[in-house]
Amino acid sequence: MKNALPLTEEIIEMDKAHHLRPYLNFDTLEEGALPIERAEGINVWDTDGKKYVDAIGGMWCVNIGAGSKEMADAIAQQVLTCNFANPFTDMTNVPATRLAKKLAELAPGDLNHVHLTCGGSTANDSAFRLVQFYHACKGNKGKKHILSRTDAYHGTTYVAMSLGGKKGDRIDEMNYMGPDENIHHLSSPNHYRYGNGLSEADFADKLFEEFLQKINELGGPDTIAAFLAEPIMGTGGVVLPPGNYLKRIADYCRQNDILYWSDEVVTGFGRCGEWFVSEALFDIQPDILISAKGLSSAYIPLGACIFSDRIWEVISEPGHGRYFAHGYTYSSHTVAAAAALKNIEIMEREDILDHVRKVGPYFLERLGELHALDMVGDVRGTHLMACVEFVKDKTTRETFPEEMDIGKLVANEADRLGLIVRPIVNLNVMSPSLICTEQDIDFIVDTLRQAIEVTSRKLRSQGIW
Numbered sequence: 001m002k003n004a005l006p007l008t009e010e011i012i013e014m015d016k017a018h019h020l021r022p023y024l025n026f027d028t029l030e031e032g033a034l035p036i037e038r039a040e041g042i043n044v045w046d047t048d049g050k051k052y053v054d055a056i057g058g059m060w061c062v063n064i065g066a067g068s069k070e071m072a073d074a075i076a077q078q079v080l081t082c083n084f085a086n087p088f089t090d091m092t093n094v095p096a097t098r099l100a101k102k103l104a105e106l107a108p109g110d111l112n113h114v115h116l117t118c119g120g121s122t123a124n125d126s127a128f129r130l131v132q133f134y135h136a137c138k139g140n141k142g143k144k145h146i147l148s149r150t151d152a153y154h155g156t157t158y159v160a161m162s163l164g165g166k167k168g169d170r171i172d173e174m175n176y177m178g179p180d181e182n183i184h185h186l187s188s189p190n191h192y193r194y195g196n197g198l199s200e201a202d203f204a205d206k207l208f209e210e211f212l213q214k215i216n217e218l219g220g221p222d223t224i225a226a227f228l229a230e231p232i233m234g235t236g237g238v239v240l241p242p243g244n245y246l247k248r249i250a251d252y253c254r255q256n257d258i259l260y261w262s263d264e265v266v267t268g269f270g271r272c273g274e275w276f277v278s279e280a281l282f283d284i285q286p287d288i289l290i291s292a293k294g295l296s297s298a299y300i301p302l303g304a305c306i307f308s309d310r311i312w313e314v315i316s317e318p319g320h321g322r323y324f325a326h327g328y329t330y331s332s333h334t335v336a337a338a339a340a341l342k343n344i345e346i347m348e349r350e351d352i353l354d355h356v357r358k359v360g361p362y363f364l365e366r367l368g369e370l371h372a373l374d375m376v377g378d379v380r381g382t383h384l385m386a387c388v389e390f391v392k393d394k395t396t397r398e399t400f401p402e403e404m405d406i407g408k409l410v411a412n413e414a415d416r417l418g419l420i421v422r423p424i425v426n427l428n429v430m431s432p433s434l435i436c437t438e439q440d441i442d443f444i445v446d447t448l449r450q451a452i453e454v455t456s457r458k459l460r461s462q463g464i465w
Contacts (some may be wrong), residue, residue: 008047011035022156034415039066042433042440044420052415053432055444056422060234060266060385060431061293064346071299071342078338087116087332089323096332099340103291103306106344108279110309111289116302116332120265120292121155123303127288128159129326131226131259134311137322140257143225144182145218147211151188151236154228154263163228166236168425182225184218186210190239192378192389193397204243211249221256231277231284234266237427238380238387241282250284259311262286265303269294270347270434272383273357281382287311294434297343302336352434360384362438366445367430373449375406375456384436388428388448392465399426400465406455413451419444 012032015021021033038045042065044054057063064071078095085093100114115130117123128146135143148154150165161169162177165185170176177183187210188194195203215224227249233239253260262278268291274280276289287310292303315322330336347353360383367386370376377391390406392398400406407423414421414428422429432444459465 007037008035011047041065041067042436050418052418052420053440053443053447054420055430055432055448056420057384057431057433058298059293059422060271061298063270063294063434064297064343064350064352065433065435068297068299068346070346071297071339074342075299075335075339078335082334085332085334087329088327093332093334093337095334095337095341099337102341102344103304106275107289107306108276109285111286111306112309113307113312115305115307115327116337117292117305118328118330118333119155119301119303120263120290121157121160121303122328123265123290123292123305124154124160124163124263125157126305126326127228127261127290127307128163129324130288130305130307130311130315131261133324133326134259134314135225137317137320138257138314140222140225142219142222143257145224146183147186147214147224147227148183149186149188149229151190151233151239152185152228152230152263153233153235154230155265184214186214188236188239189233189241189245190237191242192380193237195242200242204241204245207242207245208248211245211252221252221258224256224258226259226261226288227253228261228263230263230266231282232267232272232382232385234385234431235424235429237389237424238385238429240380240382244283247283250286253287254285259287260284261288261290263290265290265292266385266431268292269297269343270353270356271385271431273353273360275353295343296336296340299343300333300336300339301330302333302340347434356383356434359436359438359441363432363436363441363444366441369445370449370452373452373456375452381430384434385429385431387430388452390426390428390452402426404464409458410448410451410455413454414448417447417450419447419451421448 015033035047036044037047042054044052096116103114104112115126117126148163148165152165154160154163162183189207191200191203215221250260264276267277278284278286287308289306296302367379370379375390377394377397378389380387392400402425407425407427410428411421411423
């Protein structure tokens with residue numbers, strides 16, 4: 001009988017042999033993945049028992065922290081009460097209905113209607129269908145085009161990936177919808193990377209003018225169905241909108257019956273100290289708002305497409321024999337809805353939004369100290385979502401060669417020091433759980449500084465930089 005492999009080696013070998021992980025780089029397969037076994041609070045442990053501070057909160061999502069017994073009890077109780085109920089046509093269930101009402105209360109303005117899905121990608125798919133359905137029901141036969149942005153991320157289903165505009169998501173081996181299918185991408189709003197010497201206000205003007213020009217190019221506002229944007233870009237590099245360009249776009253959309261579609265999968269549920277940021281931080285009243293991730297703090301997969309009274313009044317008008325031919329087996333899942341309700345209850349009781357408003361500025365203040373490092377070109381973000389951008393030359397903002405994957409080199413050093421950050425080519429992105437303390441923040445920033453300094457010394461000693 002063969003001796004059993006140690007747990008870490010066993011899991012790594014099984015993962016290599018059988019597990020196709022999201023965004024797996026096959027050239028690095030033999031290096032093996034980091035096998036996580038346990039999580040509590042803002043920390044995770046690997047199968048060797050090594051502890052890490054998880055500075056990406058799972059993936060923007062473990063908002064109340066890991067290992068909550070209260071969440072586990074609520075989930076278990078719902079499993080015993082009713083683990084599943086058919087969500088189609090003429091059936092509903094208690095937790096999903098209560099959650100829809102609660103989301104309507106938390107969402108801004110007249111966003112009083114909710115379609116529950118399995119995650120952010122599927123919620124954006126549902127919104128895509130809803131946009132089509134609304135304009136068709138209203139008789140807007142010419143309104144087909146959807147405007148999105150370069151560097152945007154909206155998920156990984158076929159439609160959601162097509163709506164996104166990140167270069168790294170567009171690989172030659174897969175197909176995507178594009179202009180021929182009425183999906184168009186405007187310029188990235190990243191002022192640091194693409195401002196080209198313009199002031200923030202002038203850059204905002206330029207982006208708004210491009211928006212108007214694209215509409216004219218496509219035949220005018222009567223051809224535009226929706227404009228889609230993250231209020232703050234997440235995976236695209238934690239990019240805050242310059243000036244009031246999004247507000248001007250939202251106003252134009254409202255005046256021209258173009259649906260404003262706000263993807264708050266990342267920014268929703270407390271990451272910026274608000275339930276949602278579209279209205280609270282940017283004075284935007286969307287017609288459609290997408291939520292996921294922090295909605296259930298990742299205890300159970302869940303997404304929500306929240307939409308306005310004016311959309312509902314059009315699509316639900318009686319006498320037409322219409323029905324919304326869209327949904328998922330796990331839409332309105334009882335256990336996921338129960339988890340979200342408990343998550344919201346905990347956030348309200350513990351006043352987590354206020355906590356984020358207090359520690360968020362400290363996080364950005366401490367991260368700002370990294371500007372002094374030669375490799376750091378930009379530090380940006382707000383509250384508990386932040387990004388450090390690495391550059392080869394601070395003056396010219398020249399980046400390191402993409403194949404070097406400088407963000408991963410720094411992240412690897414951080415791993416060795418017990419810190420997990422998210423590398424995205426020339427970026428390190430951070431989104432710690434909302435329960436993090438100033439002491440946690442000190443560890444994150446001090447450890448990341450060490451990782452950057454070690455990486456810098458290695459590159460210089462190797463003559464690479």
